[in-house]
Amino acid sequence: MxxxxxxxxxxxxxxxxxxxxxxxxxxxxxxxxxxxxxxxxxxxxxxxxxxxxxxxxxxxxxxxxxxxxxxxxxxxxxxxxxxxxxxxxxxxxxxxxxxxxxxxxxxxxxxxxxxxxxxxxxxxxxxxxxxxxxxEWNIHEISPRLCFASYPLASNPPHVTSPQWISRAYEVRIAPASGWSNLPASDLPPLETALRFIPRTYDAKGPTEYSGKEKVFSVAIIGDRERGYQAAIFSEDKDAANPRSVALPLGRWSDWTEAVFELPEGQRTGLFRLKLIELSPDGSRLKIYLSQIFPTTGWTQPAPxxxxxxAKIGPYQELSGILGPWLSYWVDEDTILEEVEYQAHWLAAAARYLLQNxxxxxxxxxxxxxxxxxxxxxxxxxxxxxxxxxxxxxxxxxxxxxxxxxxxxxxxxxxxxxxxxxxxxxxxxxxxxxVRANLRMGLSLGIKESYHRDDVNEQLARHGLLAFQDGPYGFPVVDWSKTKACVTRANYVEINLKGREPHGIVEPAEYEEVRNQVIKILDAMQDPETGDHIMTWTMKKEEARFLGIYGDGVGDIVFFAKAEYSRPHQDKLRFRMLSGNHHFxxxxxxxxxxxxxxxxxxxxxxxxxxxxxxxxxxxxxxxxxxxxxxxxxxxxxxxxxxxxxxxxxxxxxxxxxxxxxxxxxx
Ligand SMILES: [Zn+2]
Incomplete structure (x- = not known):
């Protein structure tokens, strides 16, 4: 054969x-x-x-x-x-x-x-x-996708698996341009704005502190009397003739460019491109989207x-976090689809090159x-x-x-x-x-993180097993000193057990009782419109072994939801809704x-x-x-x-x- x-x-x-x-x-x-x-x-x-x-x-x-x-x-x-x-x-x-x-x-x-x-x-x-x-994020990236606008924008909600919260949308001011050289002719007085952000970095174990050195880029805004302001130029040194300065045509991607970033481990060169999403003819409203900044080295074995x-294929980009800019209303579907297409083309070309060479x-x-x-x-x-x-x-x-x-x-x-x-x-x-959740309130079982008042955690809170407190950035966080049970990840409820968890408050003698109480709460969860029960299966972790779920990394209670019930309703004014799911x-x-x-x-x-x-x-x-x-x-x-x-x-x-x-x- x-x-x-x-x-x-x-x-x-x-x-x-x-x-x-x-x-x-x-x-x-x-x-x-x-x-x-x-x-x-x-x-x-x-x-x-x-x-x-x-x-x-x-x-x-x-x-x-x-x-x-x-x-x-x-x-x-x-x-x-x-x-x-x-x-x-x-x-x-x-x-x-x-x-x-x-x-x-x-x-x-x-x-x-x-x-x-x-x-x-x-x-x-x-x-x-x-x-x-x-x-959600990539260990190698110098910066995730960013957005700069002349008005306030939402930033991505924090995510439990990603590094600590960093605001990724920045409000910028527009002022008369000064100190630029080699700007193309503009019969309107050129304007300018500054794009400032702190790159982040990670060590081999995960995210480190928010510790890169602030980077500042400049953008000149130019136009003509007939059409108003309608183009921009991106530059690090306000010299439009510098080969690293790139034109930002309205609604289209710039060419790729590069810059050197100071990170805790030293200098790294990063590649990126930008898209001028919005520019009002009077120059008062501006929105610029900055792609992920990915380093030129450090992400392959062997290193070269x-x-x-x-050199052979072009700048590498990961899709990690790609939905965030869309969920936060920074960009529309066309922009993220262009990024998806870019990465697929890159991977296809890389597959050909590597397999053949x-x-x-x-x-x-x-x-x-x-x-x-x-x-x-x-x-x-x-x-x-x-x-x-x-x-x-x-x-x-x-x-x-x-x-x-x-x-x-x-x-x-x-x-x-x-x-x-x-x-x-x-x-x-x-x-x-x-996502089906045919409830206007959007019943949510998509408990991604403790920052959101999602329904399982909300239920636990209603029954006195979980307490929220105000957290930074307008998201509630869990008050562990008053919390006995909480969903922090996957389809698991974790018990805040004394002697095991650093802020544990559940006495070992009380552990079984709390678990039984949680299972009762989950089993009682109902769709308020139809009366249907929402959970299809709840069990203690030791009962889930036959499902291949066992060991240290498993929460104290495992639950599976009926597939009709899904993702959180989100704050629609600040965030678009996710509409597909497979967890839970x-x-x-x-x-x-x-x-x-x-x-x-x-x-x-x-x-x-x-x-x-x-x-x-x-x-x-x-x-x-x-x-x-x-x-x-x-x-x-x-x-x-x-x-x-x-x-x-x-x-x-x-x-x-x-x-x-x-x-x-x-
Ligand atoms: Zn997957």
């Missing part, structure tokens, strides 16, 4: 089989169509909790969340206060062996192109590009690869575009969603379609660059559901326009072609199956099984799928 010699894993966060089939039939996804034709496609049951950090680890280890240790999007450490959580995306959170480590022992070389949750690199032998992957990729046996990449856009816009296409607006439906469809089309470019780049000897595994980590639910739910099942497509030597598997596979099956097909042992902590039915011809008895007798398929 033909046996694959190499492996290419293409990760598309949040992709579903329904959308892939639908858009492929419409002719939008030529590359995914050819992959489906060549291979076997199947729905896939995610591990629980159904989050990104958890499942991308499972895909490359074959282990359940409790086994690999990544049990939520953020993790606490014993002794840290409950509100202090570390991003689960650091690779050292994973306790299970990765496929690339198994491969390395067998003398095979791995290439990781932004495979989420894999930074810092776990072994020195792999070639790696970025791979931090937290959807970063500069090589920037570097040595590799195993390749892994992951793209987050679909997940971001689903969170933002999936409800916009579903008439049953409380975020649905018929006037926006076409726009939301356009965004979802365009994003899948971008994913298809990445798939095409990989398919074009690997040979017939390669096993291609395209997979997502979970599906996505449109069991992994088998399906709506007309949303499904929780992930998708996997296997294609390559010996694999059935053009087939759809009737039953879903389990996420834990992917790694042991891929390993077996390559003739490698399964990763050490793998709990999945080898899927023999993928093969066009069953292997001879006693032989592993790849013909390797060391490991017998079971």
């Amino acid at each position: 033909a046996r694959p010699k190499r492996l290419a894993v293409i990760g598309l966060d949040s992709a579903t089989i329904d959308f892939i089939e639908r858009f492929a039939q419409e002719g939008r996804l030529p590359n995914l169509a050819r992959l489906m034709e060549r291979g076997l496609r199947t729905e896939t049951i995610s591990v629980m909790p159904v989050g990104t950090a958890e499942n991308w680890r499972t895909i490359v280890t074959g282990a359940y969340a409790g086994t690999h240790g990544v049990t939520a999007m953020s993790l606490g450490r014993r002794g840290d206060p409950l509100e202090k959580r570390r991003s689960a995306f650091f690779s050292d959170n994973c306790r299970a062996e990765h496929l690339w480590e198994v491969a390395e022992k067998a003398g095979k070389k791995s290439l990781l192109l932004k495979y989420t949750g894999s930074w810092p690199p776990t072994t020195p032998g792999i070639t790696q590009v970025d791979g931090f992957g937290d959807p 690869l970063a500069e090589e990729l920037v 570097k040595e590799w046996d195993l390749f892994f990449t992951q793209w987050h575009g679909i997940d971001h856009m689903d969170h933002g816009f999936l409800g916009g296409i579903d008439p049953f969603s409380n975020t649905y607006d018929p006037d926006r439906e076409a726009l939301c469809w356009h965004i979802i379609e365009k994003t899948y089309e971008q994913a298809d470019l990445i798939v095409g780049a990989v398919l074009d660059s690997v040979g017939d000897d390669t096993l291609v595994v395209l997979t997502s980590d979970h599906g996505h559901l449109p 639910y069991l992994p088998d739910v399906k709506f007309d326009l949303g499904m929780m099942h992930a998708v996997t497509i296997f294609a390559g030597p010996g694999i059935k072609s053009g087939v759809k598997r009737e039953q879903p596979i389990n996420m834990v099956d992917i790694a042991p199956t891929a390993a077996s097909l390559l003739g490698l042992p399964a990763p050490a902590n793998s709990e999945g099984r080898v899927l023999m039915d993928l093969l066009a011809e069953p292997p001879a008895a006693g032989k592993a799928l790849g013909g390797d007798e060391r490991q017998v398929a079971t």
Whole structure:
């Protein structure tokens, strides 16, 4: 039987089989169509909790969340206060062996192109590009996206997995220009404004203090009497002829430029571009959007690869935090879609370049575009969603379609660059559901963080188990001195247990009683309009082991909500609403326009072609199956099984799928 010699894993966060089939039939996804034709496609049951950090680890280890240790999007450490959580995306959170480590022992070389949750690199032998992957922030970035306006704007709400709060929208003043040289002719008196912000930085363990040195850029505003002010020039030294100064045409991106930033670890060069979003003809109203500022080095192994990729392909940008500028009304959908497209093109080009020019046996990449856009816009296409607006439906469809089309470019780049000897595994980590919450108040179970008065925490507060106090930036925070139970992350309620938590107030003797009380409160939660119960399942953590949820990183109580109930209503004046979600639910739910099942497509030597598997596979099956097909042992902590039915011809008895007798398929 033909046996694959190499492996290419293409990760598309949040992709579903329904959308892939639908858009492929419409002719939008030529590359995914050819992959489906060549291979076997199947729905896939995610591990629980159904989050990104958890499942991308499972895909490359074959282990359940409790086994690999990544049990939520953020993790606490014993002794840290409950509100202090570390991003689960650091690779050292994973306790299970990765496929690339198994491969390395067998003398095979791995290439990781932004495979989420894999930074810092776990072994020195792999070639790696970025791979931090937290959807909210990136460890390498010099600055997240920023906005400067002549009037007040909302800043992104704080997020539990991201570094400490930093205001990211700044109000600027406009004044007559002075001290500029080489400005183009303007028959209106030039105006100017200053863009000031503090870059941030992180050490290897996570965010450090808000400690970069303030950076100041200048912007000159020019125009003519006929049309008024209608263009701007960005410069660090007020010299418009400096090659690093760039024109800001209204409504379009500037060219890329660079600047040197003073960070605690020293000087770093960062690349970025800007977009003049708004400029009133009288020069009184201005809004400028600044892209993420990403350094030119520090995000690859080996180190010189970063500069090589920037030179060959262009500036690298991560999509982390991409929805924030849209949620905060800084920019419209077109701007973030342009950023999504930019990154997809970059990744596609990088995949081609690396696969064709570097040595590799195993390749892994992951793209987050679909997940971001689903969170933002999936409800916009579903008439049953409380975020649905018929006037926006076409726009939301356009965004979802365009994003899948971008994913298809990445798939095409990989398919074009690997040979017939390669096993291609395209997979997502979970599906996505449109927010339904058909309650005007928008009942919320999306308890991302303690800063928001979301409904579970609100319920706990009503029953005297949780107390809020006023916090900075207008968001309430938890008063731990009066709090016995709180949701701070994932679908967990944490008990503020004395002796375990630094601000613990629940006596060990009272622990069971408090847990029983919390479960009663959760079980009693009802939709005020229909009377339906909101929770589908609540349990103590020790009862969730059979779901793969166990260990230190799990909260004291685990809950799953019915999929109809979702994300928080937000303060609509300051923030737009998210409209898709996948956390908090069991992994088998399906709506007309949303499904929780992930998708996997296997294609390559010996694999059935053009087939759809009737039953879903389990996420834990992917790694042991891929390993077996390559003739490698399964990763050490793998709990999945080898899927023999993928093969066009069953292997001879006693032989592993790849013909390797060391490991017998079971
Ligand atoms: Zn995800």
